[in-house]
Amino acid sequence: MRTLRDRVGAAAPVFGVLLLLLVAIAVVNPNFLEPASLLAYLKRAAPLAILAVGQYFVIVSGEFDLSVGSLVTVQVVVAARLIDGDESATVPVIVLLIGLGLLVGLVNGLITTRLHVPSFVTTLGMLLVLSGAVFLWTGGAPRGSLSESFREPGRQGIDIPGFGQVPWSALILIAVAAGAAVLMRSAWGHTLVATGDNDRAAALAGVPVERVRTTAFVLSALAATVAAILLGGFAGVSAQVGEGLEFSAITAVVLGGVVLGGGRGSVLAALAGALVLEALFTLLNLLGVSGALESTVQGVIIIAAVAYAARRAGRRRRPPAVPEPSPQPA
Amino acid sequence: MTLAMAGISKSFLGVGVLHDVDLDVRAGEVHALVGENGAGKSTLLKVLSGVHQPDAGTIAIDGEERTFANPRHAQDAGVAIIHQEFTLLPERTVAQNVFLGREPVRRGLVDTVAMEHATAALLAEIGETGFGPDAVVRRLSVAQQQVVEIVKALATDARIVAMDEPTAALAEHEVALLTDLVRRLTARGIAVLYVSHRMPEIFALADRITVLKDGARVTTLTAAELEPPTLVRLMVGRPLSAYYPPRATEFGDVRLEVRGGTAPAISGIDLTVRAGEVVGVAGLQGAGRTELLRAIFGADPFTAGDVLLDGRPVRLSSPRRAIAAGVAMVTEDRKAEGLALAQSVRENALLVLHAVFRRRARVGAARTRDLLATVGLRSAGEDQEVRFLSGGNQQKVVLAKWLAADPRVLLLDEPTRGIDVGAKAAVHELVREQAEAGMAVLMVCSELPELIGMSDRICVLHEGRLAGELPAGASEEDVMALATGHGVPHVEVPR
Numbered sequence A: 001m002r003t004l005r006d007r008v009g010a011a012a013p014v015f016g017v018l019l020l021l022l023v024a025i026a027v028v029n030p031n032f033l034e035p036a037s038l039l040a041y042l043k044r045a046a047p048l049a050i051l052a053v054g055q056y057f058v059i060v061s062g063e064f065d066l067s068v069g070s071l072v073t074v075q076v077v078v079a080a081r082l083i084d085g086d087e088s089a090t091v092p093v094i095v096l097l098i099g100l101g102l103l104v105g106l107v108n109g110l111i112t113t114r115l116h117v118p119s120f121v122t123t124l125g126m127l128l129v130l131s132g133a134v135f136l137w138t139g140g141a142p143r144g145s146l147s148e149s150f151r152e153p154g155r156q157g158i159d160i161p162g163f164g165q166v167p168w169s170a171l172i173l174i175a176v177a178a179g180a181a182v183l184m185r186s187a188w189g190h191t192l193v194a195t196g197d198n199d200r201a202a203a204l205a206g207v208p209v210e211r212v213r214t215t216a217f218v219l220s221a222l223a224a225t226v227a228a229i230l231l232g233g234f235a236g237v238s239a240q241v242g243e244g245l246e247f248s249a250i251t252a253v254v255l256g257g258v259v260l261g262g263g264r265g266s267v268l269a270a271l272a273g274a275l276v277l278e279a280l281f282t283l284l285n286l287l288g289v290s291g292a293l294e295s296t297v298q299g300v301i302i303i304a305a306v307a308y309a310a311r312r313a314g315r316r317r318r319p320p321a322v323p324e325p326s327p328q329p330a
Numbered sequence B: 001m002t003l004a005m006a007g008i009s010k011s012f013l014g015v016g017v018l019h020d021v022d023l024d025v026r027a028g029e030v031h032a033l034v035g036e037n038g039a040g041k042s043t044l045l046k047v048l049s050g051v052h053q054p055d056a057g058t059i060a061i062d063g064e065e066r067t068f069a070n071p072r073h074a075q076d077a078g079v080a081i082i083h084q085e086f087t088l089l090p091e092r093t094v095a096q097n098v099f100l101g102r103e104p105v106r107r108g109l110v111d112t113v114a115m116e117h118a119t120a121a122l123l124a125e126i127g128e129t130g131f132g133p134d135a136v137v138r139r140l141s142v143a144q145q146q147v148v149e150i151v152k153a154l155a156t157d158a159r160i161v162a163m164d165e166p167t168a169a170l171a172e173h174e175v176a177l178l179t180d181l182v183r184r185l186t187a188r189g190i191a192v193l194y195v196s197h198r199m200p201e202i203f204a205l206a207d208r209i210t211v212l213k214d215g216a217r218v219t220t221l222t223a224a225e226l227e228p229p230t231l232v233r234l235m236v237g238r239p240l241s242a243y244y245p246p247r248a249t250e251f252g253d254v255r256l257e258v259r260g261g262t263a264p265a266i267s268g269i270d271l272t273v274r275a276g277e278v279v280g281v282a283g284l285q286g287a288g289r290t291e292l293l294r295a296i297f298g299a300d301p302f303t304a305g306d307v308l309l310d311g312r313p314v315r316l317s318s319p320r321r322a323i324a325a326g327v328a329m330v331t332e333d334r335k336a337e338g339l340a341l342a343q344s345v346r347e348n349a350l351l352v353l354h355a356v357f358r359r360r361a362r363v364g365a366a367r368t369r370d371l372l373a374t375v376g377l378r379s380a381g382e383d384q385e386v387r388f389l390s391g392g393n394q395q396k397v398v399l400a401k402w403l404a405a406d407p408r409v410l411l412l413d414e415p416t417r418g419i420d421v422g423a424k425a426a427v428h429e430l431v432r433e434q435a436e437a438g439m440a441v442l443m444v445c446s447e448l449p450e451l452i453g454m455s456d457r458i459c460v461l462h463e464g465r466l467a468g469e470l471p472a473g474a475s476e477e478d479v480m481a482l483a484t485g486h487g488v489p490h491v492e493v494p495r
């Protein structure tokens, strides 16, 4: 008997906003509605959307992952240096990147859950460690170059009859979205949300809380790896490629109505939040607003979105005066 | 001061919770408000105290009509409410809590001395000597915290005090302290509106009783006109047997055995529970009852000693291990430990299955639906978030969650706290049924008559040790003698 409204629940506004923005873009630029430019939009949005999905797992479990931006940079820089134009190195390097992603996620998760360091601190530390390592390794300017096959997913596409050329990014995004949606409906997904809502009750109900949270960090780091591969191809190699992406991802998740602190919100809404953010940038760009304003816009949005969520919740439960960045088990 | 509420109606998102309720409380009177879980008692109190605004109806104090847009308005008008959930700040002192938001100020700074003096005076006035104004709330017992709530109400010069299940979390002897305190309030001319599910204290305290059913007032009668069975019939709508379900006549093999169980608050506990047996654990607050259950469940595991399930030694080092081995535990504090409040009834009821018995989650959905029906859950549907349920209904969700796991050993810590008489009887029957099907049940319950009524055997703890075991039907005096350390020393029962 669940109505659509119930299902979409708190997420509904984000889909509405997305629709509105797309319409607005189409008004300014009627060409936008052509499949090719819609697909190009999806392609641009894909890395952030994938990061948002990863960030969602962490946030809904009651934590934060601030390390994804610098992880993306590390992955791209490492790939360029190790591949250095050598086609045959592509696959081994991708395997290595995945391994590196797993490792970073695991370390984030284990430090947070086993050493009881708030994830805000753990992943902020990881951010600094990773960006320091990149700087040390590159001396400021990344060396080497990516192979053509490495760049393919980020810039090329595949001909699908009826759609023309569909970017790999878009297809990968759809696969990630489908995978995440299925995961959230699995038993694991249920335990993840319960952990974010009340980790004491979850642990007493037999949820392996530490393992569940660690897995969330690993998924976030893997999402960063996929995003890095797409961005490497799409944006090229630079030591700034992942800069600020952690905040964009968190903004996207919050825009999707996912509550900071955990326990509420859907993964598809978080993904839609990323699409909203990208659409907004597209619109501002079309209107001739300087790209330099992007971070200002994001800052305003994240505060507004959290305030909006607090207002809705505040009807029944007063929001804490200081939003806890990361509730830790006692 | 007299309070008159007339024609109060309230609905949430189109669902009617209160319908045209009239209620008046006179100065110096205790007016008890009773009814099943979800009948609307807490909601009525929240309307009175300005937390919710009524859709219709009036509130008059001394004949003068008032509207309370927020709790502060109600406070200023002399109305104080002690909520079903605690609202104290655990890390602050008693005085800071009592004057929260109304701190006396001297030269721009909070006048701590004045605050503590005033609090000390209030504590003395009600005869509380167990703690002072500078005690940190977290360190107080639940009963003492309840006293702080009351002092907080008095400090606002409240003339009308509404209490929502103030004794739900109290042990028997603490209840006596609280009822004394309520009598002292009425002696000062304060009007008390009192919500409770516990019959003895209702009849001990109340001058008049109003019964609420499905959000409407059934009747208001003087306590003298009523007998407990009549009141139960008015609340539940049908007569209810005053008896507990019959005890088992024979038991199976030993399912749960603890040998020399030792943990920080308990030591050297030997205990067995057979299949089909309900064993009660009695003891005063702090005797180690909850600790014993938590240790068996692996939440705070034993530091020494052995646990055997069906004769085989097991190491239950975490709740997850214990659950996988067939142990379930209904914890005492449903808000902090029992529920994920922002999740739906269904999510909560299925959590154990999702976490540990993934394969059974699908089949479990139908089973939990049956269980929820058996315990008489009242909700807007399985999709409703549990934080919107009434306290008693939340407890029913916790029970269903654990029974859905079909455990071999069921540990119950205050399983019927806050649930109404009808549902209590249903839970008792359910526990018996499960025991008959071969489950071993170990139960902690602060209401002695209930513990005695349900148990096939009672283990009494005193200061972390087993003070003795009593057979079914032991008297309250026997239990209390052991619990206070005056009983016969424990004699090893030969195996």
Ligand SMILES: Nc1ncnc2c1ncn2[C@@H]1O[C@H](COP(=O)(O)OP(=O)(O)OP(=O)(O)O)[C@@H](O)[C@H]1O
Residues within 6 Å of the ligand: A316, B012, B017, B035, B036, B037, B038, B039, B040, B041, B042, B043, B044, B084, B378, B379, B380, B388, B389, B390, B391, B392, B393, B418, B420
């Ligand atoms: N904020 C809310 N939003 C939606 N429904 C609510 C809200 N508050 C209460 N309800 C519903 O109103 C009904 C009455 O709840 P209330 O808490 O008043 O019951 P109660 O009589 O105090 O029960 P109990 O004995 O279990 O404490 C319940 O069905 C509950 O689900």
Ligand SMILES: [Mg+2]
Residues within 6 Å of the ligand: B041, B042, B043, B084, B164, B390, B391, B392
């Ligand atoms: Mg209530």
